[in-house]
Amino acid sequence: MRRSGGIRRVLRWAGWTAAYVLGLVALTFAGAWTWWQPGPKARGTETNALWARHQWVGEPHSDAEYRALAALLKQNRITDVFFHAGPVESDGTVPAAKYRYAKRLNAAVHKYAPGVRTQAYLGQIRKVDGKGVIDLDDTVVRVRVVNTAATFLDLGFDGIHYDFEPIYPDDRAFLALLQKTRELTRSRGRLLSVALEQPTLVDAAQPVYKALLPRTGPWHYPPRPTDAFLRKVARRVDQVAIMTYDVSLPTKSLAGLHFARHTRHTLELIGDQVTVFMGVPTYRPMMDWAENLTVALRGVRRGIDELKRPPKRPYGVGVYADWTTEPAEWARYRATWLPPATEKVGR
Structure with a gap:
């Protein structure tokens, strides 16, 4: 009898625990759904970025193709294009054969879309715990990366865009690379931008993750700033692009809340110091019924709604990416994000 009574108590405790957890989940979903219902009031901006495919620097294009690219950039009010120019080799260089048409690309964009800034998008998998490609802790490698950046500036790029991953919040070598590259870009009157993972939800949890989880493997310490x-x-840097996509949340309201929360937090945190681009997806994520361009743009606008005041520096979205964006999505972007031509928002 004692044993059966103990089992009943355990089962009863388990039942109440399950009910409590399910109740919290239901409240979370209900709260997010209720929050999501009012439409955003804020309009988008005319300061926006686009990640572009490597073929623009690595393969030849006709004058008509360059004109079409310029028309797309102007129509969608894209101010900055991150043209993939790497990846950077393990020694910090990029073989010249990979960017043989970069100079022609820059000349064409500057001719047909004046005012649009071209940036050389350079990145690689950061070596962590012996895994990865490039070791940014190596001073010689960092010097070569900066020299590589100088080569691309010589080819006419208006800036350098770094995307090294993963980057953890104790990465002094990455900060040192940014410092040296900023000295280069400022001396040339050019820009330095960087792509980073979405910030942490709770900063205080980072020491716990670091102590309990490895930096590599399926269950790893997340590389969040x-x-x-x-x-x-x-x-x-001059610009920060937050890779807000890949949220893996099951509903539109939760995904939208994710974009809104990161937009508000990032703009409040650094929006007075640098231009901020919130990354929005046009590819097909795993949960594409919940995370898509429409949800992302609405979420970013809701985040802007929640600001106490607009940031002092320009801000907008970064579209990822040109090779996955269909004409219908560009039309949706213009309709739901861009302000009317007479308005000037985020400039």
Whole structure:
């Protein structure tokens, strides 16, 4: 009898625990759904970025193709294009054969879309715990990366866009690379931008993750910037693009809340120091019924609605990417994000 009574108590405790957890989940879903219902009031901006495929620098294009690219950029009010120009080799260089048409590309964009800034998009998998490609802790490698950036500026790019991953909030080598590259770009009157993962939800949890989880493997310490690290990055660059996509949330309201939360938090944190681009997807994520361009743009606008005041620097979205964006999605982007031509928002 005692044993059966103990089993009943365990089952009863398990039942109440399950009911409590399910109740919290239901409240979370219901709260997000209720929050999501009012349409956003804020309009988008005319300061926007686009990640572009490597073929633009690596393969020949006709004059008509360059004109079509310029028309797309102007129609969608894209101010900055991150043309993939790498990847960077393990020694910090990029073989010249990979970007043999970069100079022609820059000349064409500057001719047909004046005012649009071209940036050389350089990145690689950061070596962590012996895994990865490039070791940014190596001073010689960092010097070569900066020299590579100088080569691309010589080819006519208006800036350098770094996307090294993963970057953890104790990565002093990455900050040192940004500092040296900023010295280069400022001396040339050019820009430095960087792509970063979405910031942490709770900064205080990072020491726990670091102590309990490895930096590699399926269950790893997530490489998310803390507030303090994001401020350090902002002091060393001109633009920050937050890779807000790949949220893997099951409903539109939860995905939209994710985009809104990160938009508000990032703009409040560094929007007075640098231009901020919130990354929005046009590819097909795993949960594409919940995360898509429409949801992302609405979420970003809701985040802007929640700001106490607009940031001092320009801000907008970064569209990922040109090779996955269909004409219908560009039309949706213009309809739901761009302000009317007479308005000037985020400039």
